[in-house]
Amino acid sequence: MDQPDGAALAPRGPDRTHPAGRRRHLVAYHPPLRLAEDATLLSALSGGRTDLGLGRPVAARTPRTVGLDHDRPHVEARLLERGLGTFTGRCDQLLRLLAGKEPGLQGTPVDLLDAVTPQVWVHAAGAGESAEYAARNGLPMGVAYFSRPTTVLEAIDLYRERFVPGPYRDRPHVAIAVSALAADTEDEAAELGSGYDVWLRGLALDAGAHHYPTADERAGLPPLDPDEHVALDDRLRTRVVGRADAVARRLAAIVEAAEADELVVETVAPTLDDRLRSYELLARAWARV
Numbered sequence: 001m002d003q004p005d006g007a008a009l010a011p012r013g014p015d016r017t018h019p020a021g022r023r024r025h026l027v028a029y030h031p032p033l034r035l036a037e038d039a040t041l042l043s044a045l046s047g048g049r050t051d052l053g054l055g056r057p058v059a060a061r062t063p064r065t066v067g068l069d070h071d072r073p074h075v076e077a078r079l080l081e082r083g084l085g086t087f088t089g090r091c092d093q094l095l096r097l098l099a100g101k102e103p104g105l106q107g108t109p110v111d112l113l114d115a116v117t118p119q120v121w122v123h124a125a126g127a128g129e130s131a132e133y134a135a136r137n138g139l140p141m142g143v144a145y146f147s148r149p150t151t152v153l154e155a156i157d158l159y160r161e162r163f164v165p166g167p168y169r170d171r172p173h174v175a176i177a178v179s180a181l182a183a184d185t186e187d188e189a190a191e192l193g194s195g196y197d198v199w200l201r202g203l204a205l206d207a208g209a210h211h212y213p214t215a216d217e218r219a220g221l222p223p224l225d226p227d228e229h230v231a232l233d234d235r236l237r238t239r240v241v242g243r244a245d246a247v248a249r250r251l252a253a254i255v256e257a258a259e260a261d262e263l264v265v266e267t268v269a270p271t272l273d274d275r276l277r278s279y280e281l282l283a284r285a286w287a288r289v
Contacts, residue, residue: 040115055122056129088133097110121142125144125152138170160172160174173261176262178251178263178264178265179239195212197232199211240254245288248286
């Protein structure tokens with residue numbers, strides 16, 4: 001999940017209208033100054049097409065600073081002293097940094113690269129602190145149906161109920177992420193999707209997800225045990241797999257149920273070509289829904 005900062009959202013391709021990327025940064029793990037610097041750099045490189053997603057980890061660990069030059073450790077240490085023991089405090093400081101309102105060591109605002117200010121999103125798993133923060137600050141919110149299907153609607157309801165219009169948005173704005181895989185036939189989709197449980201097991205064991213097995217490889221691997229099935233149940237049962245038209249209809253139903261403004265599709269498959277083909281088929285089918 002946490003690739004080296006900057007690499008995950010590096011702009012690519014000729015598209016000049018869509019965001020270069022949207023990624024959830026776990027703000028407990030990254031100093032706000034570092035996030036602000038990286039986000040504005042990517043914004044400059046992408047022509048203002050960078051979105052910055054903020055989220056909370058399952059368990060926070062001690063904030064760390066990263067020194068890239070002589071002054072940076074001192075600047076970050078001073079900034080980290082200003083109420084950053086909480087998710088709210090760290091996000092507040094990040095917003096101030098991006099707005100040019102956060103004082104540095106000399107009392108003057110911290111200077112960031114001159115670029116279009118990235119759009120900040122907050123990612124929420126349920127009706128908790130993240131959804132509250134997004135609503136209170138008038139920020140757009142993202143939810144992951146594929147990981148927390150039983151609580152995302154609660155998060156959306158709370159967000160809409162408590163939304164306060166502000167400089168970022170004048171109305172609630174929700175993006176819902178769904179894991180989906182489309183193919184030309186049901187059999188092909190099932191074959192491409194057969195290794196998903198093993199791929200998830202690697203994530204759950206913190207063993208990484210560097211390889212997604214093919215159907216033949218999956219056949220030679222042991223099945224999930226009962227405890228693993230329980231732990232991965234949400235991810236397994238919410239994945240949408242099949243022919244493109246059927247997948248698009250199911251995705252449209254999820255978007256309608258959540259009253260979402262945007263749909264984000266996560267696609268995992270054995271090869272890059274499989275993933276690109278899935279997106280191509282799904283884009284065509286989505287236009288017909």
